Amino acid sequence: MTDWKKIAVLIIDVMRAIIAKLSVNPIQYLGPALWGIASFNILRVVTDLTKKDEFWSGGIKIHSVGLLISVIFCYVITLLWRRRLARIFAAKPVVTANVTIEYIIAIAQIMGILNPTVFVSEHLGWIYMGDGYIDYILVNAIYVPLFLLYYMFLRNERSDRNIADNRIYVEQIKADKLNTELQLLKSQYHPHFLFNALNTVYFQIDESNTLAKKSVEQLSELLRYQIYTVDEKVSMEQELAFLKSYIAFQQQRLTARLSVRKDIDEDWTGVSIHPLLFQPLIENAFKYVRGQYEIAICLKRQTTKICFSISNSLSGTAAVEPVIPRARIAESGAGLTNLKKRLALLYPQRHTLNTHADTTHFFAELILDI
Template sequence: MTMNKQKIWFWIAPSIFGILVLAVIRLVSDVPSEAKFWNRPIALNLIEVASSIVIAYLFQFGMVLYVRKRSPRTGELTPKKLLLEYLVMLVVGLVIMYPCVAIIHFFTKDPLGIDDIVIAGISFSLLLVIAYAILRGNQLLQAYVDQKTKTQQISNIQMETELKFLKAQFHPHFLFNALNTIYFQIDEANEAPRKSIEQLSALLRYQLYDVNQCVNLEQELHFILTYVDFQKGRMNESLQLYINFDPSLDGHKIHPLLLFPLVENACKYIGGNYRMKLEALRENNALCFRVENSIPPDIKPVSRSGGVGLENLRRRLDLLYAGKYQLELNRTEHSFIANLTIEW
C-alpha cells in the first residue's frame, strides 16, 4: 500500500468505523423491537451519525498514539502483550463511549435502556478487534518493510565497501612488491635508503596483513614507533622525541590503526622546536593515548575536526567504540595536543 493510500485510509477509516458501530447497534436493538430508525426524523439520525464519527476520530487518534508510544518499549510482541493492548483500548473506549451514548440519547429524546448499553458494548468490542488488527497489522507490515529495506541497504554498503577494500589492496601490494625490487637494487653501502625501504615495507605489511581483526596494543604501538622512526628522515635532526608507554597495557586488544592517525597528524604538522611527545597510559580501566607536537608559528589554524584523517578516525570510533571513547583536539600557541580515551 502506497503512502498516499495509507493517508487516505487513515482519514476515512474512523468515519467507516463510527458508522459501522452505529449501524450494528441500531440493527441489533431496533429490528427485534420492530422499530425502524430510518423512519425517525432525519435530524436525530444525523446527530447520531455525526456524534459517532467524531467519537471514532478522537478514539483513533488516541489509539494510534498509544500504540506508537508503546512500540519502542514493548520489544517482541507476544499474544499476552497484544491482548493487554486491546483490553486497555477497550476499557478506555467504553469509558468514552458510554457517556457519549447517554448524551446522544438525551438529545434525541430516546430512552436509554440496559439493552442499549449491552448492545453498544458488545458491538464496539467486536468492531474494535477488527480496527486494532488492521492498525497493528499495518504497523508490523511497515516495520517489516523498513527492516528489509535497511538490511538491503546495509548489504549494498558492505558489498561496496568490500569491493573498495579489494581494489585498495591492489595498490599497496603493487607498491610492496616494487619496494622489495628496489631494495635489492640499492647498493649495500647505502644503508640509509635501504633502512627507509625496510621501514616502509614493514609499515605496508602491517596495513596489509594485520588489520583484519583486533591486534595486541603493543603491535599497534610498535607500528607507531616504526612510523615515527621512518618520518625522522624528513624531519629536523634536532627532533626531541619523548615516549612513555605503560607496560601494563601489554596484552590488551585494540582495533588496528586507531592510534595511527593522531601520530600521522603530528608528524605532518610538527615544526618550531621539533618536539613530540607520545604517551599511552592505563587509567580507570581505559586506554589514554596522548600526542603532543610543537607547531610552527605561521601554521594555518587547524579545524576542530582536525582534517580528513582525523574526521575518518571519528567515524571509525563511532562505529567501533560508540559511547566508549572521548577524542579531544586542542591547540595552544606553540603546540597541538590530541587526547584519545577508549574504555575497555
C-alpha cells in the first residue's frame, strides 16, 4: 500500500472515530466550540458596534485567529471544569460541596487563563487590542459572566448525571435484593434437611469416637450461626465465639504443624456488628496457607473502630509453587468478592479493606468504623 493510501486510511479511521463519539453525545464534544464562537461574537458586538465600527472590521485573519483562540480557550476550561466537577461529585455525600467557593475558583480560572492568553496573543500579533486596558476590561466583562453561566450548565449536567447514576444504583440494589430473597425462598428447606442429616450422622457415630462427635457438633453450631444471623446485627461477643469455634474447627482438619497465633481483645461491651465479615478472610487464610503453615490473627478495638488483620504463610519454593500467582488467586476468590459487596452495602464509606502479598506471606486488613 502506497503512503498516500495509508494516510487516506488513517484519516478515514480518525473521522469514523470522531463521528462515533459525536453520535453518542454531540453536545459534549461540540458544546465548547459553539460556546467559544458565541462568546467571541458577543464580544465583537460589544466592542465593534458600541464604537460605531463595522461588525468584524479589521480583517478576516485577525478575527479568525481570535475566534480560534476563543474556541480553544473554551475547550481547555471545559476540560478543567469537567475534571473538577467529577472530583466534587465523587466525594458527595461524604463531603458537602461549597457552591460559593466553586464559583470563586471558576472566576479565578477564567481570568487566570484568559488574560495571559490575550496578552501573549496580542504581543505575537495574532489579535489586536486597539484600546489597551479598556479592551482588556471589556474582554473580562464579557467572558467572565458568560463562562460562569457555562459553568452553571456544566454543573447542572454533572448533577443530573449523578442523580441518574444514583437512581440506577438504587434500582440495581433493589433488583439484587429481590433476587436474593427469591434464592432464599427457593432454598428454605435446605437448612432443615442439613440439620436433620447432621443429627442422623451424629447418632450413627460410635460413642467412643468423641472427636468425630465433637466435629459434627461444631459444624452444626457454625452452620446454625451462618444461616440464622446473616440478616441482623449481633453482639461482638457472639461474633467472637463463632470465630473461635470456626478457627478450632479449621485447625482440626489441617496438619498438626499448623501454627495459629491469636491476638484478640476480650472487652467488647456494647459493640454490635453485622456478622460474618471476618470469616471470609479467615477462611481464605486457612485455604491458602502453605510453607511454614503459620497464620496470625489480630482483632483490636480502637475507640470507634474495629481493626482486624490476618496473615498466612505462602509456599517458599518458587519452582514448585510460584508465590505471586498464589497470592493473586487468594486476592480474587469468590469469598473476598462477596465480602467487598457486603461491606459496600453495610458499611458504605465506613470501611477499609486492604490485601497484599510479599514473597512469603499474604496479608489482609479490615477496618470498620462502627
